[in-house]
Amino acid sequence: MTESLPAGLDRPGALERLQAMLRIRQFEERCAELYQAGKIRGFLHLCNGEEAIAAGVMRALTAQDAVVSTYREHGHALARGVPMDALMAELYGKASGTCRGRGGSMHIFDVARRFYGGNAIVGGGLPLAVGLALAEKVRGGSGLAACLFGEGAIAEGEFHESLNLAALWRLPALFLCENNLYAMGTALARSESQTDLTAKAAVYRLPAVSVDGMDVLAVEAATRTAVARVREGGGPCFLEFRTYRLRAHSMFDAQLYRDQAEVEAWRERGPIITFTTRCKRAGLITEEDYQQQLAAADAEVDGAVRSAEAAPWEAVEDLERFVYAEGSP
Amino acid sequence: MSAAVVPGTGRMTYREAVREALRQALRSDPHVFLMGEDVGAYGGCFAVSKGLLAEFGEERVRDTPLSESAFVGAGIGAALGGVKPIVEIMTGNFSLLALDQIVNNAATLCHMSGGQCPVPVVIRLATGAGRQLAAQHSHSFEGWYAHVPGVRIVVPATIDDARGMLGAALACPDPVLIFEPISLYNLEGELTAQADACDLDHAAVRRAGSDVTLIAHGASLYRALEAAGTLAERNVSAEVIDLRTLRPLDDATILASVRRTHRALIVDEGWRSGGIAAEIAMRIVEQGFYELDAPIGRVCTAEVPMPYPRHLEEAALPSATRIVAAVMSQLGR
Numbered sequence: 001m002t003e004s005l006p007a008g009l010d011r012p013g014a015l016e017r018l019q020a021m022l023r024i025r026q027f028e029e030r031c032a033e034l035y036q037a038g039k040i041r042g043f044l045h046l047c048n049g050e051e052a053i054a055a056g057v058m059r060a061l062t063a064q065d066a067v068v069s070t071y072r073e074h075g076h077a078l079a080r081g082v083p084m085d086a087l088m089a090e091l092y093g094k095a096s097g098t099c100r101g102r103g104g105s106m107h108i109f110d111v112a113r114r115f116y117g118g119n120a121i122v123g124g125g126l127p128l129a130v131g132l133a134l135a136e137k138v139r140g141g142s143g144l145a146a147c148l149f150g151e152g153a154i155a156e157g158e159f160h161e162s163l164n165l166a167a168l169w170r171l172p173a174l175f176l177c178e179n180n181l182y183a184m185g186t187a188l189a190r191s192e193s194q195t196d197l198t199a200k201a202a203v204y205r206l207p208a209v210s211v212d213g214m215d216v217l218a219v220e221a222a223t224r225t226a227v228a229r230v231r232e233g234g235g236p237c238f239l240e241f242r243t244y245r246l247r248a249h250s251m252f253d254a255q256l257y258r259d260q261a262e263v264e265a266w267r268e269r270g271p272i273i274t275f276t277t278r279c280k281r282a283g284l285i286t287e288e289d290y291q292q293q294l295a296a297a298d299a300e301v302d303g304a305v306r307s308a309e310a311a312p313w314e315a316v317e318d319l320e321r322f323v324y325a326e327g328s329p
Numbered sequence: 330m331s332a333a334v335v336p337g338t339g340r341m342t343y344r345e346a347v348r349e350a351l352r353q354a355l356r357s358d359p360h361v362f363l364m365g366e367d368v369g370a371y372g373g374c375f376a377v378s379k380g381l382l383a384e385f386g387e388e389r390v391r392d393t394p395l396s397e398s399a400f401v402g403a404g405i406g407a408a409l410g411g412v413k414p415i416v417e418i419m420t421g422n423f424s425l426l427a428l429d430q431i432v433n434n435a436a437t438l439c440h441m442s443g444g445q446c447p448v449p450v451v452i453r454l455a456t457g458a459g460r461q462l463a464a465q466h467s468h469s470f471e472g473w474y475a476h477v478p479g480v481r482i483v484v485p486a487t488i489d490d491a492r493g494m495l496g497a498a499l500a501c502p503d504p505v506l507i508f509e510p511i512s513l514y515n516l517e518g519e520l521t522a523q524a525d526a527c528d529l530d531h532a533a534v535r536r537a538g539s540d541v542t543l544i545a546h547g548a549s550l551y552r553a554l555e556a557a558g559t560l561a562e563r564n565v566s567a568e569v570i571d572l573r574t575l576r577p578l579d580d581a582t583i584l585a586s587v588r589r590t591h592r593a594l595i596v597d598e599g600w601r602s603g604g605i606a607a608e609i610a611m612r613i614v615e616q617g618f619y620e621l622d623a624p625i626g627r628v629c630t631a632e633v634p635m636p637y638p639r640h641l642e643e644a645a646l647p648s649a650t651r652i653v654a655a656v657m658s659q660l661g662r
Contacts, residue, residue, distance in 0.1 A: 066409075066410065099442050100443035100444070101443075102441055102442075111446060116409060116553065117442070127398060127399045127401070127406060128404060128405060130406060131405055131407040132405060133405070134406070134410070134412075136410065138360060139360065145406070145410075158398050158429075161394070161396035165394060166402060292580070322440045322443060322480050323439065324439065324502075325444070325447035327502070328503050
């Protein structure tokens with residue numbers, strides 16, 4: 001991990017990044033409790049340990065860009081600006097949720113923020129991102145499509161088909177791989193003949209760079225570089241963020257496939273603790289700042305829970321709404 | 330039928346009618362584009378898009394790699410992004426390589442997002458047998474897709490529908506799958522002004538009759554019409570319904586006919602077990618059981634992967650002969 005901080009990082013900048021990560025961490029810690037309490041059901045996938053990617057990537061994108069994500073997307077959604085109240089309500093399955101409760105944890109959509117899910121078919125979001133990038137090209141827009149996916153998706157044909165198509169047509173697409181080393185419980189080396197993911201992406205003749213995904217500043221810097229290239233018409237880019245999932249895959253995971261020592265070693269490298277330590281050493285923030293940020297995040301989560309608890313359920317009479325577009329013949 | 334009521338009318342093949350529809354769509358909206366395998370330089374596997382690359386260029390007529398999942402998914406994503414893709418899949422069998430994108434994304438995103446993400450993509454697929462293309466190019470999956478809520482399934486069987494349904498599909502905010510029967514591409518007929526008034530919701534009575542209702546779609550429409558002609562020679566008056574759309578199914582037109590004829594026979598190029606014919610029959614039972622004077626009949630494709638040789642392919646498919654025999658049996662003759 002880089003000990004030094006970029007010269008341009010000031011106190012407000014440090015606080016913003018810390019806040020972005022702490023909001024995700026505290027939101028999801030509460031989600032785990034709410035799951036145990038039976039308030040949230042279905043599958044719940046938490047990104048504990050991976051917050052730097054969400055926080056760093058979203059800072060490098062603009063409102064005109066489209067984002068496609070996976071079933072582990074709470075962090076991406078929060079960092080993108082999806083309101084925490086609507087996100088929590090969606091996890092509750094309430095009518096005030098982002099998708100009126102119809103999607104749940106794995107399917108967060110917020111079109112106003114160009115956040116296109118929440119795709120729970122591994123690899124299934126990549127072709128959608130290619131299409132969103134193609135739409136930008138057809139419309140002559142200056143936006144791009146950023147697609148987040150895990151390293152498990154690289155075993156899917158859709159990864160290869162999508163990178164090929166995006167590179168062939170020089171589409172404004174950004175392929176962002178969160179490599180947390182385990183596809184559910186299958187270690188990378190147990191599922192891939194080639195474990196160098198950038199080598200796999202590079203065969204499609206696009207820039208492919210590996211980045212420390214535990215470092216919010218490195219994530220942001222690498223994404224900004226890639227975004228600039230894509231916007232200049234250079235075609236798609238691939239970034240691998242090397243990271244680690246500190247919690248279980250979902251709430252039904254006994255974690256038989258990895259040693260606790262490995263988890264603890266990665267915990268030392270956690271994105272929030274390392275960033276906080278660096279900023280404290282550089283004199284940018286104090287322990288008091290950290291505690292204030294933590295309290296602010298908790299207060300926001302408290303509000304989101306209260307709002308979700310109070311929200312109504314979607315009327316059963318509306319069960320069949322939205323199967324087809326409203327106003328469709 | 331009158332000739333040349335609107336520009337482009339007159340005698341033409343089904344293939345030319347689809348091509349004219351594509352040409353009009355590409356001309357009328359710069360955000361419309363066609364993409365698929367061999368739609369450009371090759372002119373389309375069945376020569377439907379021949380000439381369009383030269384007329385509209387590579388940005389509007391896009392040859393794709395053999396990546397059904399990626400280019401169908403890209404069509405869905407492009408539709409989300411506000412443009413108007415027409416995706417061609419070479420055959421219905423190949424669409425199975427894109428089943429994830431069609432079923433898990435196109436059909437679900439609108440509902441799953443609480444109405445935020447309608448998917449106005451148009452997907453064209455060649456369907457059905459009759460050209461001795463064997464078991465990986467000949468199957469009819471339109472009934473299968475009609476099982477899935479969230480998509481619209483249409484099967485143009487006439488020149489007017491071949492010409493008109495594409496425009497209606499592009500105007501529709503939902504994903505529309507247009508199944509074009511391979512065996513109809515060389516069909517010739519008159520294009521009429523009716524093509525412009527095409528919808529995606531209604532069945533059409535193609536021949537009026539009073540003794541039995543034959544319900545068909547796609548290439549089977551012509552088998553049913555041929556059978557109706559033969560039945561007329563035997564003093565049996567058969568009404569023939571062209572379903573046009575399998576989802577939504579036009580129950581009203583079907584039931585109105587059955588209430589007149591009191592007998593129904595469904596002709597479907599899909600397999601019988603679990604097929605669309607069973608669904609139609611059950612709807613008739615649910616809504617018109619007491620109108621029936623005979624058990625509902627079905628003439629479907631034999632339950633085999635489509636064989637290659639002509640005589641076996643013909644034996645597998647519904648035929649006018651089998652339809653006539655089934656109707657005579659319903660009539661107790």
